[in-house]
Amino acid sequence: MVTTRKPGAKKRALEILSRLKRLYPEAPCTLNYETPVQLLVATILSAQCTDERVNLVTPELFRRFPDAAALAGADLTEIETLVRSTGFYRNKAKNIQAACRMIMTEFGGQVPQTMEELLRLAGVARKTANVVLAHAYGIHAGVTVDTHVKRLSARLGLTKATDPMRIEQDLMKLLPQPDWENWSIRLIYHGRAVCNARNPACAACVLADLCPSVCASATSVLPQVPPPSSEMPL
Numbered sequence: 001m002v003t004t005r006k007p008g009a010k011k012r013a014l015e016i017l018s019r020l021k022r023l024y025p026e027a028p029c030t031l032n033y034e035t036p037v038q039l040l041v042a043t044i045l046s047a048q049c050t051d052e053r054v055n056l057v058t059p060e061l062f063r064r065f066p067d068a069a070a071l072a073g074a075d076l077t078e079i080e081t082l083v084r085s086t087g088f089y090r091n092k093a094k095n096i097q098a099a100c101r102m103i104m105t106e107f108g109g110q111v112p113q114t115m116e117e118l119l120r121l122a123g124v125a126r127k128t129a130n131v132v133l134a135h136a137y138g139i140h141a142g143v144t145v146d147t148h149v150k151r152l153s154a155r156l157g158l159t160k161a162t163d164p165m166r167i168e169q170d171l172m173k174l175l176p177q178p179d180w181e182n183w184s185i186r187l188i189y190h191g192r193a194v195c196n197a198r199n200p201a202c203a204a205c206v207l208a209d210l211c212p213s214v215c216a217s218a219t220s221v222l223p224q225v226p227p228p229s230s231e232m233p234l
Contacts, residue, residue: 005032012210013158013174020186029135029183032058035105036111037068037134042098044123049086057083068109071100073098095123115141116190126165134181144184148191155195157212 030051033039038058045054061082065071071079079093085091099121103111111132112118119127126142133139143149145164151173153159157171175183194201202208202215 003075009158010174013171014158014176016156016158016207016210017175017179017183019185019210020183020190023206024186024189027182027189029131029185034062035067036132037100037137038062038066039069040099040111040121040124040128040132041071043128044099045083047092047123047128048088053086057086068100068103068111071097072104092123096140099124111136112137113137114141125171126168130181130184136232140180142177143168143180145171146184146188147190149184151197152187152191154194155200155211155213156207163194203224 004063029039031039031042031046032055033042041061044060045057061079064082065074065079074097078092079097080089083089083092098150102121103109107117113136114168115126115129115133117196118124118132119126124132127144127146128143130144133141134144145153149232150162150164150167153167154162154169157172159167161167161170171183173181189199190207194205195207200215202211205211205214208214
């Protein structure tokens with residue numbers, strides 16, 4: 001653990017954000033979907049499953065059941081069969097159908113556009129609701145906290161909390177609202193590529209000089225910070 005003083009959390013968070021934007025200029029949602037309800041379903045399926053696996057499953061699922069009405073009226077065992085490979089398929093299928101039935105009966109067939117209403121849907125917690133609001137409607141209501149975001153936010157000294165809701169609240173105070181969702185995507189990219197759980201590549205990390213958890217052996221060989229570019233979002 002290094003002993004050099006790091007900048008305050010807010011200043012550090014903004015610099016981390018700037019570097020992540022330069023390092024990962026494109027930060028789209030990695031789930032494939034065409035409509036808000038398809039994004040909702042794909043996000044429910046992504047729990048404890050990779051987006052790549054979900055994207056293998058959803059084409060046939062959405063071909064058979066393209067909207068909330070179709071999913072609400074589907075045979076549950078058929079949904080289970082189609083989503084089986086995503087894991088926890090019985091619970092996911094049950095939640096998808098229950099959510100779509102509520103969408104039909106209480107929201108006129110449209111995925112709701114508020115956090116409060118989304119949280120009423122089966123299988124939807126804040127993580128799923130944040131993804132749907134941001135990518136389907138352009139509404140940044142919070143910060144999506146998955147395992148990568150939880151781990152890296154702690155390592156970077158941006159939160160001391162362990163509960164996802166508390167972590168989200170801490171990050172919302174540090175980051176500009178328009179960047180809340182894409183912050184999470186970029187941090188996920190960085191967690192997969194560099195700062196993995198068991199063996200973080202500190203010597204190759206462009207955030208090393210900002211990280212209170214950087215391994216001491218990496219401090220003498222810090223990588224070059226990517227330069228700003230007018231073609232990349234800042």
